[in-house]
Amino acid sequence: MTMITIRRQDRATAVHRFPAEWEPQSGVMLTWPHAHGDWAPVLDEAFATFAAIAAAITRYERVLIVAYDKFHEARVRTALRAAQADDMRVRIVIARSDDVFVRDHGPLTVEGDSGLILEDFAFNGWGRKYPYAHDDALTRTIYAEGALGTTPLESIDFVLEGGSVESDGAGTVLVTARCLLSPARNPKHNVADIEAVLADRLAARRILWLHHGYLAGDDTDGHIDTLARFCDPHTIAYCACPAPDDEHYEELKAMEQELKSLRTASGAPYQLVPLPWPSAKLDAAGERMPATYANFLIINGAVLVPLYDDRHDREAMGVIGTCFPGRDIIGIPSLTLIAQHGSLHCATMQLPHSILA
Template sequence: MSRRLPAEWEEQDGVLLSWPHADSDWCDDLERVEPVFFEIALQISRFERVIIVAPDAEALTPRLRAAGIDSARLSVVALPSNDTWSRDFGPIAIEADGALKLLDFGFNGWGLKFASDRDNQISRHLAAAGRFAAPLQTVGLILEGGSLESDGAGTLLTTAECLLNANRNPHLTREKIVAEMASLFGVSHQLWLENGYLAGDDTDSHIDTLARICPNDTIAYVACDNVEDEHYPALSAMAQELRAFRTPSGAPYRLLALPWPQACFDDEGERLPATYANFLIINDAVLVPTYADPQDATALAVIAEAFPGREIIGIDCRPLIRQHGSLHCVTMQLPLGVLA
């Protein structure tokens, strides 16, 4: 069976979101974070469908319509959830012998750091409710969407810190995980970063916070230029790795350095994982997290260089990083043909 993991920039049906609620970690921050979700949903709905899971769909739906979201592009499904990180519990779409299939991996709250029992069932509930046109296959492996980047042509970019972490699949060696990635996603060219992290990140260095594959053999990556910052050594080492990576044809990748935002901290003084790499690619646009930072404009310009012809839309994600994620983390794109 031939398999392929589509690139994020390929045509999409829509994007999955999980709405924040009072029985989640957002309980004390709903007034700050809900406007961010409304803005993300609104911008997605300008270009494609948005499917939202929420514990109280009946109450949320009129609020979404009042926010200007086109009803024809909106689906709200009543489902319980632990949290909002759709990237990591949502289904991962592949092509198997040319037909779409959804893979439902196990989600264990990034190594049992947080409750995940409800989130781990969301993909199955959506499939049972007839929301998907593609079949859903349960896979007996712990894996999150934020840990994978694909160019849609056989190359996978990931981090060793996440995929080899003992809190995910401790029974598997590196060689076995490499083999699983090749078998599940049909990838023949795997690029594994050994360096790179963000303080305040709960995911064990998800690739979507650090480096992103873009069209035309391009990688956009976070670059720390402040030698006094704790991240400088690790991110400098990561940049060296990226410079050494080669495409399947043996050419170096075109590298685009994303700027380094000023350090953000929570109310207790803990550093938060602000990153411009956590952008979402949708039909004809890219949604980019911003942080009311002087570097926001530079980040938007760099991403515009990676995605010519797409509208580049900044969304203030300062409330999101208070729970240690950003824009890409709360979304999961669904390729064309996935949604019923």
């Protein structure tokens, strides 16, 4: 583990805070699956999963949906009605996309001197693994259509995915070295450069680096939101593998030791909450899929938890519920998501207060 304490550099529009996910939201953004890519063979199942996500969100807040075209929009609306989503809390905007994992191509929201700022980092298909041109342009496209209101948008020539950074809302950012230091993302930047970007653009005063932890079937090079999550400024829920014969055991044990060595800004150990470990989930080719309960989504008044038709699903909901007292805990069947190498949190992006007002 490496913990870096840094000072934010001055810039024209100073950023002073990267809000935590549990703070008040105006809505959640979804990029809906379509037939123009990898989701075509499982499109019916994907529509049902996304409709369940959207319907759950509309019980608490708005949902902004990106549809591929007008024909696609009509199908999306039919699915939303079938799932009993609150139509008054749904907005659909048209833009072409390559994939659905909006956590990584959608905007990150920070607080600047004059209010909120939408930050549009570059996206390159998780290190050029997949097509990405439409996804990289998506935030700018929907912003031009007015979908994100009048909040200022800044485009940044630096590859950074939303799933790769976890914020406690008070200046601490948790990341993995495997992802942020991947040469396929920002090959011309060294560690100091990356730390400077996080300080400048996300107001990171402390960067907590994890050098261990991975999930088989994960295409992100170890996004932090698949492994360890802030639940409040003092609590981290994390993946814990109890089976020595599992391929993840050594790496996740090493990650656990790193987490135990971390300290809060006040110098206290974090309260660590191990999450249940689902049994291995295999795709049609027999390859392991990245099932993780850490990929939950926090919204106003609730937490959405990915479920995998696993005997540990109910236990996971209970454990996560202890981390978020006072919030409803809602399970979302997510096997279709992990078959495409992501899960629930990956497929969503929260938008803080006032963005969708």
